[in-house]
Amino acid sequence: MKKYQKIYTPLLLSIACALGILLGAHLNYGVSDQLFSSNPKKQKLNRLIDYIDYEYVDEVNTDSIVDVTVNKILENLDPHSVYIPKEEYASVSENMKGDFVGIGVSFYKVNDTIVVIRPLEGGPSENIGIKGGDRILYANGEKLFNRDISDDSLTNQLKGKENSRVTLKVLRKGIQDLLTFKVKRGKVPLKSVDASYMLTPSLGYIKINRFAETTFSEFQKAIKNLKNQGAKQIALDLRDNPGGYLSEAINIADEFISDDKLILFTKNKSGSIEKTFAEREGEFENGKVYVLINENSASASEVVAGALQDNDVGTIVGRRSYGKGLVQREMGLGDGSAVRLTIARYYTPTGRSIQKPYDNGNDAYFKDYMRRYKNGELNSQDSIHVNDSLRYTTPGGKVVYGGGGIIPDIFVPKNTDAEKEKLIFLLRGGYMSRFVFDILEKDRSRYNDMSLEEFENKVEVSNEMLKDFSTYLKRMGDVRINLSQKQHEPLLKKYLKAEMIHQLFGTNAFERYLNTDDRIIDKVIELSEQKS
Structure with missing residues (x-):
């Protein structure tokens, strides 16, 4: 794509405006095709594309x-209107769907062999006993090892139609013969609730990583369990x-939020306002x-925080949020691609717009x-600089500000230790994952037989492992960090052990272990004990 962009930049600039008309013609936005059927700009653009296809001296990929x-x-509209190519x-x-159909494993390719990192929680593989470290050698008799197959192709071979069956032949360390697993493909949850557990005898904890189709049902299950x-x-993290x-x-x-209280409202280009109210009795209104x-x-996270803050419900703890208050609608473009176009702004119950300015362009916005x-x-x-003209007051008398993000009720500073930030990046960015996988592989049967409690009490990360990890990072080349x-x-x-826990025991155990000595969680526990 960059090649074409470089060669045809003058051409692109000359037809950009016309393509805007064409894009509008394809948007699934309830607009009659008659509006565009006799549009001379659309006809002009179609003619130009035909000329390039049939008459231009060189072959050109007009797509x-x-x-x-x-x-x-879209870049010239706002930072959050985006194009999704059909291949993506x-x-x-x-x-965003919340699940997919398959056998439910995460894996690495090791020496051209599929090696299971761990079966995904709630998926078919976990239910039939596939374990971390298992090597999947055959699927329905087809050889999967020692072949030049991409990860995407391997994934597609393990996926399939719901309730279809696949017979796997699996090599497990310590067992001489191959194991046979007959797996019925099913829905594998892509969970958006990472963790749910008790912080204290009266304080429950729920961490949500995104708002997908299944988030609310996952949340309901978690909060009922915590109440029990x-x-x-x-x-709520x-x-x-x-x-x-x-x-x-x-x-x-x-x-x-109690019934009939305003949660948010949206306003579109015509000034039309759509209000959303609380309308049912919630599990935790009291x-x-x-x-x-x-x-x-960002975005939906700020909707939740802003709605509770403006209704004087609960306490917002941490640092000012991102500041995305634009609403997108996904619209198909007719060829399998789509556009997520900003159609409105959302506002908190007091009338605050959370959207931060983007007048200086997308580059400044994202930096x-x-x-x-x-x-x-x-x-x-x-x-934190606030604009006094964007000052609002909640029904309970709390002063809040618009103009970019949600400012918390209780501020907790970020750790600005640069080296610690790099370590967090290594953990959250997945740089520890393959190294830890290789460590676990050295004694897989021992680790697989351990309970979480046994692992936490008996396994320690040695200084030798730290040296090996430093060597590993140097081999990677693109990660520069001083571990000395x-x-x-x-x-x-702690982070290396956390990643070991992640691969052996899942996300809930991982988050729980990491959250010890977490500044914001410690502050929440302190607040809860003051007001309990």
Whole structure:
């Protein structure tokens, strides 16, 4: 695509406006085709594309020209109107759907062999006893090892129609003969609730990583389970949650807000306002809630935080959120691709727009984190600049501000230790994953036989493992970090052990282990004990 963009930049610029008309003609937006049927600009564009296809001296991929130009048009609208090419559409949609059909394993290719990292929780493979470290050698008699097959092709071979069956031949360390598993493909959850457990005897914790189709049902199950364990207060962790489906966020906010209270409203280009109210009795309307946010909490996460804050429900804890208050609608373009186009802005119940400015262009917009970091906002609440003309008051008398993100009720500074930030990046970015997998493979049967409690009590990360990890990073080449500082060794050991727990025991155990000594969670526990 970059090749075409370079060669045909003058051409792209000359037809950009015309393509905007064409794009509008294909949007599934309830607009009659008659509006465009006699549009001379559309006819002109069609003629130009035909001339390029049939008369131009060289072969030109006009599909690529159109894709590049559509992206250019959307970039000039706002930062969140985006184009989804048809080759990416399926994976993008699957991520937000909440499940997929398959056997349910995450895997690496090791020496051209599929090796299971772990079976996915709630999937068919977990239910029939496939374990981490198992090597899948055959599927329905077809050889899967020692072949030049991409990860995508292997994934497609393991996926299939729901209730279809696949016979797997599996090699497990310590067992001489191959194991046979007859797997019925089924729906594998892509969970958006990462963790749910009790922080104290009365304080439950729920972490949501995104708002997908199944988020509310996952949340309901989690909160009912926590109530059964005695939870009278809930810590709802929306840190680093980029958003997703607005309807799921509204349903979750409704769990805490009493009937007929406003949750949010949206306003489109014509000024039409659509209001959304709480309309049912929630599971936790009479309980205390703490919402955890940070600079990466965006969109639907901000809807929840803003709705609760403006209704004087609960306490928002952390740092100012991202500031995305634009509503997108997905519209098909007729060839398998789609556009997510901004159609409205959303506002909190007091009338605040959460959207931060984007007048200086997309590049400055997406680098806003660095601006916040440099001006000290992440370390001091006093460094948060507010516009007094965007001052609002909640029914309970609390002063809140619009103009970009949700400012928390209780501010907790970010750790600005650069080396610690790099360690967090290594963990959350997946750089530890393959190294830890190789460590587990050295004694897989031992680790697979351990309970979580046994693992936490008996397994320690050695200094030798730290040296090996440093060597591993140097081999990777693109990761530059100094692991020689002694004060960071305990944290690095903790993160390596956390990743081992992740691969052996899943996300809930991983988050629970990581959350020990978490600043924001410690503050929530302190607040809950003061008001319990």
